[in-house]
Each structure stands twice: as C-alpha cells, then as structure tokens.
Amino acid sequence: MEQQPLRDKRGLTEEEYLAQYKPSAYERPSVTVDILLFTIQDGQLKLLLVRRKNHPYLGCWALPGGFVDIHESLDAAVCRELAEETNLASDVYFEQLYTFGDVDRDPRMRVITCAYLGLTPASNIRQTQAGDDAQDAAWFTVEKTMAYQADGVNCWLLTLRCPEKGLHIQYAVKDHAEELRKVTDIALCPSSQEKLAFDHARSIDMALQRLRNKVSYAPIAFRLVPRQFTLGQLQKVYEVLLGEKLDRANFRKTVRRMVRQVEQPAAPKGRRQVMLFRYDPLAQAGN
Amino acid sequence: MEQQPLRDKRGLTEEEYLAQYKPSAYERPSVTVDILLFTIQDGQLKLLLVRRKNHPYLGCWALPGGFVDIHESLDAAVCRELAEETNLASDVYFEQLYTFGDVDRDPRMRVITCAYLGLTPASNIRQTQAGDDAQDAAWFTVEKTMAYQADGVNCWLLTLRCPEKGLHIQYAVKDHAEELRKVTDIALCPSSQEKLAFDHARSIDMALQRLRNKVSYAPIAFRLVPRQFTLGQLQKVYEVLLGEKLDRANFRKTVRRMVRQVEQPAAPKGRRQVMLFRYDPLAQAGN
DNA sequence: CTAATAGTGTCTGTTAGACACTATCTA
C-alpha cells in the first residue's frame, strides 16, 4: 500500500516545497566555536590562549576558535580550529561545554558561540604556534581559589598565569546561591595586567566546574594522561581537577576498578620498576 | 597615566574599527531553539510535542521551538517559545541540553539548533494549545526500555505514546560502547505509526540520559513536584527518572538531608494527615 | 643521610541496601 505524499496548505509535496524554498531575509547570527583546551603539566592545570591581533578586544587573550563554515558541522569546525590554532590534532578529546548566545557578547554583530571543552595529555603538546587571528599563543596555568565566604555568597579568584612570558590575568568570581537558582557574576581584578576577550572568563569558569564535577563520575582523567600511565600520574590529575590532596592508599583502592595493569617489558637492571596501567572500564577486580 | 587606545594593523582604534565594520557576506546558518518540556503525571514521564503543519516533516511530531530573533538571547527565545507554544510560562525550570549542528539536519538550509531541557510540575499544566507552526500539540509518555544486550552493544526501545489520541511512536536506540568512546545510532521502528521530525529522537534520548544521571547529584527532581510535596510524590519522581523502584525507608533517609518539613495548618478531623515538605539544601539534619 | 615516590595492610565510622513492624485510609 503506497503512501500518498503529504501536501501542505498550498498543495505542495515536501519535494516541491524544498525546490521552491528561498531562505528568508531574516537577519541571522554568526556562529563560532571556541575551544577550551586543557592539559596537566608539572602538577598544574593549563589552558591554551591566543592573543588577539584584530579588533575587537585587540591585544586581549582569547580562547582559540573561529567561525563555523556553512558546510561544516560544529564538531568539524572544532577539529579544523584545533589543527589551525594548535599544532596538535590527534589524541585530543573534546565535548560540548555550553552555547553562549547573549545579544551583546560581540560588539561587531550578533555572534553565538558554541564552546567546547578539550583535553589532551601533556606528552601530546609540542610548541605553541600563533594562528591566523592571533599574534601569540601560550599555555596559562589556571587556578580557582576561594577568596572569602559570607552569607550565601562565595567569592573566588580565577587566576591565569604564564610564567614564561610574565603574564598574569585575574578575575573575581562570585556565586550567589539563592534557593534552587545559581547566579554568577565575574569581574576583572584591578591588579590584572591582561584581559580576557568577550565572555571568555565565564566559559573558563564553567569549564572548571565541569571538570571538577565530572572527574568523579566519568573517565575524563584518562584523557589527561598518556595511554599508559602510573597511578602516581593519575592521582596527580585527580588532585589538580578536584583541587585537593588525596590519600594514596585510598585512591589506589578506588581507581583499581577502572584500570588494568599493563605487562612490563622487563626490569632494566638497576632501574626502579614502576607499575604501568591502562584505562579499562571492565576491570572490576583482580589483576 | 592615561592608556593609549590600541590600534590594529590598519591604524584603527576599536571605536573606529567598529564604526566602519560591515558584517561579511559569508553565508550564515539559521539558529533555532528546541524545548524538551517534561513533566511527571500519574507516575509517568511526559513530553510535550507538536504536530508540524508545514514542510519539512509535515505531519511529523516535533519538539516545540523556533527561530532565534537577531535581537534576542537564546534564553529569551526559550521563554518566548514556552509562552507561545504552551500556555504556561511561569514555574518552568530550563537548562541547556545540547547544540545540534550537523549540516544536513534540516533539508531547507543550514540550521543549528540549541536544545533546552525544561521541567515543570504536572500541577502547572493546563490545556495543550497548538502554536503557530503546529496543527496540534500533545503530551506523550516517554519510556526507554532495554530490548537486548549483546557483546558491547545495548539495544533500547524509545517509546512515545499519547493514549488520548491513540498515538504511538517508537525508535530503536543502540549504543556501542567502544573504549573511551560512545557511539549511538537511532532508527525508526517499522511498527511506529508516527514519526519524529528532524533529529528530535536523538535529543529526546540525550534528555533522558541527562535526567537519569542528573537526578542523583542535582536537585532537579524538585522541579517536577509542587513547591510543597509529600515524600511519596518525590519518590515517584525519582523512580520514574531512574527507571527503577526504590526502597521507601532508604529513600526517606537519604532525601531528608535536602528537605524541610512544612508546618501543617491543622488535622481536619477524620482525614489522614500526610507530611508535607519543601526543598531545602541546608537541611542537613533534624526535623 | 634525607626527601620523595611507590606499594600495601589495617582499623573505624558512615552509609547503602534489605527487610521487618505498625498505622491509616480506600475499595
């Protein structure tokens, strides 16, 4: 029993409708992707930023990113930008973080940006390279520390540093915890030498929250270490993301459920042998 | 010490740059918002869908939503659509779910859609009303049940039903759990009488995952009950979102940390008195 | 030598989960 094609109020089938369809003249926003690429090196969380060489926010530090091409999916745009603005593309995990759509976030025009959270092991990083729209690129350490706490308002300091270039960026982040709601406001600290472009301080703050929450229930820590790692390395990653020291014995007990020990080639005489592990969600017990 | 305004390579200040800036001729995508508005009624999870009266996907069931106006933020667009396509607007919680940006998700043109997850207590719902682009609107029960499980592939059935209108929509959802990755594919079941428009089956699946995960670590269940509720109502919400029965005594023990008992007006003689509670994140112990 | 890292065992207080008991209301 052949189904009749459906016709709309003008009597058109879908095929006919699409053939005559002209995109409307409504003004459309531009869409970009931003990438928050994190790694952990020397026991510190680091984020890749680029210094803008064009208006707006000329000279400010910004997340790498760019316009989404009309024939390119969001994920494809992220991959392209990763290749263009960093010189690493493989072994980078990413997931969507949040889409920022405030009307005035770009002074030029309406721009909606889809922010992605990216993770890669430090061993994967070579040299920073300035991209098309950047005069410079650098890895900044990221830290969020509690400044003070008073009746329902938490005040944090979000500090980004690049010691190699003597750079220092600092924002004050306040969350007001009203009932069933959460309001955040963010302001540049007067002491800060440099600024972040657009609403990027907010996306960085969201990324930190995501990392901190997600590390306890999803295997994201394994995207920040090489495929084979020691439990010491892995523990350091957890400690940095959670912002607290962990007991070694207890950490090892809980993490054993997710890793499998890897066969070592041999004991190269006088060298100390440290156990190597791989991620394995099925490793419930044993080994 | 007054700071000199920065000038770009053409010698323009930011102000001058913005004054002369002309948005480029690059083609831009359209941006829409979709709303997955859930409620829980009669012990069942329900989702609001509308039947499309225009191409494409004429006659298919779709998530309420629409184009984002150029002078309107994403959140504002969600509020507007909620008011237009449902006749409730207050007491609806919503949060961003995911942004879908595949190139071919709309056959007319490039459309990127930002999906929002909405929750509201059943007591807040009046009558469904068809909106501008819809010939009908209805609440569908949503269920995701395991069909079978074989070597690393889970196959689920996603079933949407509207008993009042005799409607039945069913999709098969498979997740392949490869190492550190998760691939999902979704196909309409041949037995299904109706179809979902666009990639909406996928967003519904994502919403169910989000609800199921988030209910255990965030107070979202409280957005699905009235401000004052019995622990029985609340437990039902948890059970529906988690898809499993819970032990009453244990549930009450764990939930006590988040609720405060509300003073009852009086015991209206022969009527049974059931304790009422309110959400209160600070209620650590006592009462 | 000391300091740092690695690997493991043990004790305790808390809690998740299973289950039992009682009371009240509806059909």
Add this chain to the structure above:
DNA sequence: TAGATAGTGTCTAACAGACACTATTAG
C-alpha cells in the same frame, strides 16, 4: 476484608577516610 500508602527501626555488608609500615630511588 484486602490492598495501598505512610512512617519508622534495625541489621549487615560495603566503602570512604585516616594512618601505619616497608621498599626503592635521587640528591
């Protein structure tokens, strides 16, 4: 009367967290 819902107490196995002990390496 049976069956559903409400409210609470108890027992146990599992686990998180604190801490102690040992071994190996770099400086």
